[in-house]
Amino acid sequence: MIPYGHQSIDESDIAAVVEVLRSDYLTQGPVIERFEAALCDVTGAKYAVAVASGTAALHAAAHVAGLGPGDLVVTSPLSFAASANAARYVGADVAFVDIDPATLNVDLEQVPRSVDGLIAVHYAGLPVDLAALESAGRRPRIVIEDAAHAIGAVTPDGLVGNCAHSDLCCFSFHPVKTVTTGEGGAITTNSAKLADALRRFRHHGIERDVGDPAWRYDIGELGWNYRLTDIAAALGASQLERLDAFLKAREAIADRYRAAFKDDERVLLPPSPPHGTRHGLHLFPIRVGHRDEIYEHLRGAGIGVQVHYVPTYRFSSFSAAAEPYSAFPETERAFSTLLSLPMYVNLSLPEQRSVIDELRCALDSQTLS
Ligand SMILES: Cc1ncc(COP(=O)(O)O)c(C=O)c1O
Numbered sequence: 001m002i003p004y005g006h007q008s009i010d011e012s013d014i015a016a017v018v019e020v021l022r023s024d025y026l027t028q029g030p031v032i033e034r035f036e037a038a039l040c041d042v043t044g045a046k047y048a049v050a051v052a053s054g055t056a057a058l059h060a061a062a063h064v065a066g067l068g069p070g071d072l073v074v075t076s077p078l079s080f081a082a083s084a085n086a087a088r089y090v091g092a093d094v095a096f097v098d099i100d101p102a103t104l105n106v107d108l109e110q111v112p113r114s115v116d117g118l119i120a121v122h123y124a125g126l127p128v129d130l131a132a133l134e135s136a137g138r139r140p141r142i143v144i145e146d147a148a149h150a151i152g153a154v155t156p157d158g159l160v161g162n163c164a165h166s167d168l169c170c171f172s173f174h175p176v177k178t179v180t181t182g183e184g185g186a187i188t189t190n191s192a193k194l195a196d197a198l199r200r201f202r203h204h205g206i207e208r209d210v211g212d213p214a215w216r217y218d219i220g221e222l223g224w225n226y227r228l229t230d231i232a233a234a235l236g237a238s239q240l241e242r243l244d245a246f247l248k249a250r251e252a253i254a255d256r257y258r259a260a261f262k263d264d265e266r267v268l269l270p271p272s273p274p275h276g277t278r279h280g281l282h283l284f285p286i287r288v289g290h291r292d293e294i295y296e297h298l299r300g301a302g303i304g305v306q307v308h309y310v311p312t313y314r315f316s317s318f319s320a321a322a323e324p325y326s327a328f329p330e331t332e333r334a335f336s337t338l339l340s341l342p343m344y345v346n347l348s349l350p351e352q353r354s355v356i357d358e359l360r361c362a363l364d365s366q367t368l369s
Helices: 011-021 030-043 054-064 082-089 130-135 192-201 230-240 243-261 291-300 316-321 329-337 349-368
Strands: 047-051 072-075 093-096 117-121 142-146 168-172 185-189 284-288 338-341
Touching (some): 030 185, 047 054, 047 192, 054 082, 054 142, 054 192, 072 082, 130 142, 185 192, 230 243, 243 349, 284 329, 291 349
Parallel strands (some): 072 117, 142 168
Antiparallel strands (some): 047 185, 284 338
């Protein structure tokens, strides 16, 4: 099966991990700080805090931002459930805002003025235009970016993760993402206070600087064990050295898909990034009629296409937040047509050719039937 996403691991990654395995520190060692410094370099943020997953990053961000019971947080329903769960973990209420079909990101014009927080998901890697939200005077008190898909992406205000128009920005390093640590995540911010709070939150709320003797520490607040291991951080730091090469490989794959289907009216290609910006290209989600039949055809041909996403409000555990599906017409339209084609660094030319040929074949068989 050709999967829709897959990690790219080379000998330098393996050597970096082995070096940690031979060292004294498998966790809580020096490689975490190295990885965090590298994350600051590739995002332009002042601080980066590595954690155990993208979900942990979102939970930590919502907590340190001060979101909690009585707050209303909105997000896009066209995302993985963790984006909305971030609000629920801290006891805030979550509501969904329909997407803009031109970007497949949350429709900023529909973000109510009265909300306390926005979790802005850069769907597939295309950055949400947070500058527009701010210049329209509609920025909620707290803005958290969910950049699980968007490491390396660029906005008119610089790299995603620089928090130019947000409080905190969250990343995921799951193996299907552009950069992996196995499981892992991180939060970037420009606030020293938020960065300190994030470090405490990932480590049981422990505060060390409470005076002599050296073994003394305080736990002044509830925290978790959301630490990333040095083993994982070594893999992440090694991968970050190839971030630009990873993005260039993804751009070449996207260009070939675009060239193959640009004149095919049966395929709606994903939105391109505006001039002067860069797409993170975690996913390559096309839109097609007869999506389910085409999905079955491609799966039958050994091509692991996927649907991103089932809108979060459709899950039974979100029923309390749910309005009728008809309240989200653009999300529903997207959901019924979206299909993610394979997109990963090591997708070979013959493999991509077979994805293109099989997709044409699937489209033809629907056109003829
Ligand atoms: C948009 C989005 N947010 C958050 C997450 C959660 O990341 P993780 O799987 O690292 O917990 C994912 C992962 O699939 C995601 O796609």
